[in-house]
Amino acid sequence: MLLIRCPYCEEDRPELEFRHAGEAHLVRPSNMDAMSDAEFERFLFIRQNPKGVVFERWRHVHGCARFFNAARDTITDKFVTTYKAGEPKPTLEGAEE
Amino acid sequence: MRKFSAFAIAREALRGHKGWGVQWASPEPRSEYDVIIIGAGGHGLATAYYLAKEHGITNVAVLEKGWLGGGNTGRNTTIIRSNYLYDESAGIYDHALKLWDGLSQDLNYNVMYSARGVMMLAHNVHDVQVLQRHIHANRLNGVDNEWLTPEQAKDYCPPLNISGQTRYPVIGATLQRRGGTARHDAVAWGYARAASDRGVHIIQNCEVTGTRRAPQGHIIGVDTSKGFIGAKKVGVVAAGHTSVLMEMADVRMPLESYPLQAMVSEPVKPVFPCVVMSNTVHAYISQSDKGELVIGAGTDQYTSYSQAGGLHIINHTVDAICEMFPMFRRMKMLRSWGGIVDVTPDRSPILAKTPVQGLYVNCGWGTGGFKATPGSGHVFAHTIARDEPHRINAPFTLERFRTGRLIDEAAAAAVAH
Numbered sequence: 190m191l192l193i194r195c196p197y198c199e200e201d202r203p204e205l206e207f208r209h210a211g212e213a214h215l216v217r218p219s220n221m222d223a224m225s226d227a228e229f230e231r232f233l234f235i236r237q238n239p240k241g242v243v244f245e246r247w248r249h250v251h252g253c254a255r256f257f258n259a260a261r262d263t264i265t266d267k268f269v270t271t272y273k274a275g276e277p278k279p280t281l282e283g284a285e286e
Numbered sequence: 287m288r289k290f291s292a293f294a295i296a297r298e299a300l301r302g303h304k305g306w307g308v309q310w311a312s313p314e315p316r317s318e319y320d321v322i323i324i325g326a327g328g329h330g331l332a333t334a335y336y337l338a339k340e341h342g343i344t345n346v347a348v349l350e351k352g353w354l355g356g357g358n359t360g361r362n363t364t365i366i367r368s369n370y371l372y373d374e375s376a377g378i379y380d381h382a383l384k385l386w387d388g389l390s391q392d393l394n395y396n397v398m399y400s401a402r403g404v405m406m407l408a409h410n411v412h413d414v415q416v417l418q419r420h421i422h423a424n425r426l427n428g429v430d431n432e433w434l435t436p437e438q439a440k441d442y443c444p445p446l447n448i449s450g451q452t453r454y455p456v457i458g459a460t461l462q463r464r465g466g467t468a469r470h471d472a473v474a475w476g477y478a479r480a481a482s483d484r485g486v487h488i489i490q491n492c493e494v495t496g497t498r499r500a501p502q503g504h505i506i507g508v509d510t511s512k513g514f515i516g517a518k519k520v521g522v523v524a525a526g527h528t529s530v531l532m533e534m535a536d537v538r539m540p541l542e543s544y545p546l547q548a549m550v551s552e553p554v555k556p557v558f559p560c561v562v563m564s565n566t567v568h569a570y571i572s573q574s575d576k577g578e579l580v581i582g583a584g585t586d587q588y589t590s591y592s593q594a595g596g597l598h599i600i601n602h603t604v605d606a607i608c609e610m611f612p613m614f615r616r617m618k619m620l621r622s623w624g625g626i627v628d629v630t631p632d633r634s635p636i637l638a639k640t641p642v643q644g645l646y647v648n649c650g651w652g653t654g655g656f657k658a659t660p661g662s663g664h665v666f667a668h669t670i671a672r673d674e675p676h677r678i679n680a681p682f683t684l685e686r687f688r689t690g691r692l693i694d695e696a697a698a699a700a701v702a703h
Contacts, residue, residue: 190598204596231538238539240527
């Protein structure tokens with residue numbers, strides 16, 4: 190089980206308190222009526238799925254219930270860092286843009 | 287290759303079993319092949335076998351990063367069934383089921399396919415409605431599936447607890463009698479042996495590190511840990527690592543890779559006659575011919591390539607098993623392991639051409655690819671050989687995520703994803 194640091198509660202808590210919520214930094218487009226099918230596909234379905242550092246959303250559903258972002262290595266499952274929603278993507282070595 | 291037969295067994299028994307020999311060759315790679323398959327799991331080896339057998343294409347290499355059948359082929363719970371909801375799914379999974387029947391004879395290798403029946407339990411009104419809808423949909427597609435009362439379910443599977451005292455009592459079940467299990471390793475070995483016998487090169491410990499394309503865009507080969515190997519066509523059959531490999535060819539995939547765990551118990555005498563799955567409590571169980579209970583869990587919630595998942599997932603699964611089958615409460619679990627499954631947004635596979643000429647992909651089997659091994663290889667070989675999909679895999683395109691023509695088993699599969 191993962192030990193996850195909630196950036197709002199500022200505590201390391203067990204994974205059972207959290208819900209994984211998919212890839213982070215996917216910005217919901219504001220011009221949906223003008224979007225092509227290919228752009229919708231990219232937004233809805235295409236995922237980086239990196240072998241290495243992934244930027245992902247988590248929700249502390251059985252705690253403060255807030256969404257936050259994390260950088261985690263998908264080979265070791267170790268968290269590099271967690272940070273609050275809305276904060277910019279941290280620059281990390283080895284992470285994909 | 288020496289054919290397996292009753293006569294051969296008798297002869298070897300008298301000679302101290304010294305005449306068996308290797309089952310497949312391990313050649314050095316040629317400089318170029320007509321087709322390269324990336325990934326020597328069941329699906330990749332089956333593709334190579336059917337390329338040689340059905341299409342006469344024998345200048346084929348199967349490249350494997352690790353060892354043959356060491357990925358998800360060796361890491362699943364070997365359940366075989368075809369009672370999926372949608373027409374497209376019924377088409378491909380039942381195609382596979384028909385090939386399972388007779389596969390041992392076709393390959394001259396005992397894959398131990400055992401049609402012992404796959405039972406799915408209903409624990410609430412919603413389950414009953416969903417499973418009965420499946421039965422009707424299956425019947426329209428010519429796929430056998432029938433409804434059982436709790437008493438009939440217990441007749442078929444005596445260890446089942448139908449007492450009504452459980453947290454989620456059994457109030458009915460479906461049974462696909464043609465469903466069952468097979469020996470997972472034997473499937474990889476049988477296909478490898480039969481493909482090798484027809485001239486296919488199986489090259490293990492050969493990791494693909496890049497793809498090369500001509501200026502016009504079509505594929506011309508792959509870079510590997512054993513150097514560059516040319517190819518007119520390349521088929522990616524790499525399960526959890528598909529995103530990584532396709533990225534090398536600049537194709538972004540609608541896939542996410544999750545750990546999926548399973549476990550086996552200590553071996554015991556035959557006590558469990560069939561496969562039982564429960565969607566609601568989310569556990570599935572069967573007994574291998576070796577005597578181990580084979581138990582499957584759900585995926586972990588996060589993406590990972592670590593081939594290991596959380597213990598709480600296993601705990602949850604074992605809890606469910608013990609409640610449905612109280613007689614297993616004192617069984618000891620021997621081993622657990624994780625595989626990396628590539629999941630598509632609609633939980634249906636992708637077997638298709640790609641935007642890159644000469645590059646084909648067979649992926650997205652998610653948590654249930656083993657059952658489809660023969661059918662998947664069969665239609666994917668057709669897709670590569672003819673450069674157009676077989677009628678059965680024609681709906682399983684990569685473009686469906688753009689056109690919206692999804693095959694949405696995500697909400698409809700008989701087991702939760």
